[in-house]
Amino acid sequence: MNRIRRGKEVRREKDSDLFKTVDSTFDTSTSLALLYVMRKLGIEVIMGAIASGKEAKVYPAKTREENYLALKVYYTSTASHKKALSRYIAMDSRHKIKATSTKDLIYGWARKEFGNLKRLYEAGVSVPKPYLVHKNLLVMEFLGHDGVRAPLLFEYEDITQELYEKVLEQITLMIGKAKMVHSDLSEYNIMVFDSSPVIIDVGQSIQLSDDPNLEFLNKDLKNINRFFSSRGINVRPVEEILNSVLST
Numbered sequence: 194m195n196r197i198r199r200g201k202e203v204r205r206e207k208d209s210d211l212f213k214t215v216d217s218t219f220d221t222s223t224s225l226a227l228l229y230v231m232r233k234l235g236i237e238v239i240m241g242a243i244a245s246g247k248e249a250k251v252y253p254a255k256t257r258e259e260n261y262l263a264l265k266v267y268y269t270s271t272a273s274h275k276k277a278l279s280r281y282i283a284m285d286s287r288h289k290i291k292a293t294s295t296k297d298l299i300y301g302w303a304r305k306e307f308g309n310l311k312r313l314y315e316a317g318v319s320v321p322k323p324y325l326v327h328k329n330l331l332v333m334e335f336l337g338h339d340g341v342r343a344p345l346l347f348e349y350e351d352i353t354q355e356l357y358e359k360v361l362e363q364i365t366l367m368i369g370k371a372k373m374v375h376s377d378l379s380e381y382n383i384m385v386f387d388s389s390p391v392i393i394d395v396g397q398s399i400q401l402s403d404d405p406n407l408e409f410l411n412k413d414l415k416n417i418n419r420f421f422s423s424r425g426i427n428v429r430p431v432e433e434i435l436n437s438v439l440s441t
């Protein structure tokens with residue numbers, strides 16, 4: 194039983210080993226999609242994954258001109274598939290992505306994150322600049338230097354009052370200008386790039402009008418306050434932040 198299963202997995206890996214795949218995230222259709230994206234953006238090298246999350250892996254990608262981009266690959270058919278899928282479906286009920294198949298759902302999810310990034314970027318919110326979405330691949334600005342990513346907020350050493358105010362400024366822009374609620378905001382979805390916070394992972398973000406009771410905005414603000422106050426920062430009461438953020 195075990196042997197058979199192992200045998201099957203080995204075969205499947207070989208089938209999808211289109212060009213010495215980086216890892217199992219790259220099945221055949223993802224590999225083909227990657228070839229398209231690499232050609233389109235002049236990407237020459239994909240480096241080892243920065244991180245594997247619940248729904249995707251992120252890789253530094255180096256262009257012909259030696260610039261770095263961030264490539265986010267949403268899982269389609271890996272071991273993490275089931276976990277990721279239940280998350281997409283849960284989120285899908287909030288977004289109503291038109292999907293007739295699993296692939297459709299995941300492609301829809303990638304487009305959703307791209308659209309959210311674009312909307313936030315255009316509103317002047319500090320997010321990675323979105324470049325392209327193709328099937329289950331999303332390419333955005335790389336946050337870091339020479340292929341080394343910037344720290345996440347929870348990894349950052351210099352947590353100051355000023356940094357807290359900067360995070361609140363970004364939330365204010367998200368709400369006031371982009372009219373969007375992040376809805377998974379925490380010290381794990383904010384990077385600190387050149388001393389300033391950059392908001393990432395906006396696939397599940399929603400329009401402010403889709404959060405009528407401000408349940409998601411409240412949760413985001415509580416999370417941010419919890420983190421900063423655990424690092425000794427004087428935080429403002431959530432109600433006060435809500436009032437000022439909503440009056441912009």
Ligand code: ATP
Pocket residue numbers: 243244245246247248249250251263321333334335336337342343345381382393394395
């Ligand atoms: P999780 O499930 O852990 O929330 P995720 O699959 O939703 O992750 P992201 O949070 O978007 O994916 O990204 C995963 C990790 O990749 C981040 O924690 C960060 O370390 C890194 N990362 C994401 N975007 C970028 C970027 N634009 N530049 C550099 N690194 C990035």
Ligand code: MN
Pocket residue numbers: 246381382394
């Ligand atoms: Mn994340």
